[in-house]
Amino acid sequence: MKAVHFGAGNIGRGFIGLLLSRSGYEVCFVDVNDRVVSELKRRGEYPVILASEQRETLTVTGVTALNSMSEPEAAARAVADSDLVTTAVGVSILKHIAGTIAEGLKLRKQGNAEAKLHIIACENAIGGSSQLKEHVYALLDEEMRRWADQTVAFPDAAVDRIVPLQQHEDPLQVVVEPFYEWAVDQSQMFAGFHKVEGVHYVDRLEPYIERKLFTVNTGHCSAAYIGQLQGYATIQEAMKDEKVAGHVRLVLAESGAVLIAKHGFKEAEHQAYIETTLQRFANPALTDEVSRVGRSPLRKLSPGDRLVSPATQAYERGLGYDYLARTMAAALFFTAADDVEVEELQAHLRGAGPESTLAKYTGLGADHPIVQAALRHYEELSKAR
Ligand SMILES: NC(=O)C1=CN([C@@H]2O[C@H](COP(=O)(O)OP(=O)(O)OC[C@H]3O[C@@H](n4cnc5c(N)ncnc54)[C@H](O)[C@@H]3O)[C@@H](O)[C@H]2O)C=CC1
């Protein structure tokens, strides 16, 4: 069994590659980072360390890698010959890997036309695989699309494992939290597929992806934005401050009310999920920088993402959204080196002011009550600085 995984970064090596390898797949990573690609090729294995008291080391074996910039034909050939394709590159990068996948599908149609293929985007987004499918289909002609409709499926997925930035001498070593959840929509899959051990195959993904995105990711970015305003560099430090942890709890109570009302989660079970999430954020065996967790603030402020979507759904149901709005306001103060979205956000903020910035990037328009609530918080947070 062969799998091709795009993105040999933290989630790629520390989560998806690990589970695929444990399920008997030979994993070929495709990346643009030459150092990581060369090392994977040379060693064929790498260590994953669980961030717990025992610090157990798992060795992922049977792996190789290709650089899609310098070896594009080999990367396309790997897709053509694979049994499964996965990605963890960042949702904004999906359009850049679509070309290699499209070329791979063309080769596959010539020599491996009957074998069904699943392509699963493991990104923090609703409908990540569906988005990837659109990018790939835009590069295929009508005949190829008809063939792909019968042969290639793009099941959506939800992935959850906290993997901070890695700073080790060994460029392949990756330290991950012990917890993980990978849910895949099996209603979008061909029958008889080879199951990956540890994946939770579900008939309806929406409750899983929304619970994950609107709890783990909503809470995490709230800790990052409010935590940075309080002067903290890491999530672990920030979560020790009741001002930050208390805010995160209030945010999760708002998104939780939406999740309970919409998906019928039992209140006590959802509260337990929140408590587990808060403990994961505080894990003393991890050092997770607020700059990583708050990264790409425009994506995080965008309409379908972890702040605006639960706030809008709360508003539509007559539920509270004020603490979600406060996190949106705090996002406007977020700084991180080398983050192009921070630069764009700050440039717009300087030129057009907070109301226009919130209206534009949330997609809600200036008059929306959520934007007006965020604006009030922005003014209050500005005075407090
Ligand atoms: N790190 C985490 O805790 C979690 C991350 N995620 C999601 O997983 C995805 C990946 O995140 P991380 O692993 O943290 O990021 P990362 O930055 O560690 O890894 C991304 C990898 O993609 C590679 N890449 C960039 N452009 C590429 C291209 N054109 N072709 C092939 N590879 C390319 C990069 O070189 C890098 O190795 C994101 O969508 C993120 O939201 C989801 C759950 C947890």
Ligand SMILES: O=P(O)(O)OC[C@H]1O[C@](O)(CO)[C@@H](O)[C@@H]1O
């Ligand atoms: O690129 P993003 O969306 O910030 O992804 C990282 C997020 O995903 C998580 O790993 C949760 O699964 C958090 O660590 C973090 O908030």
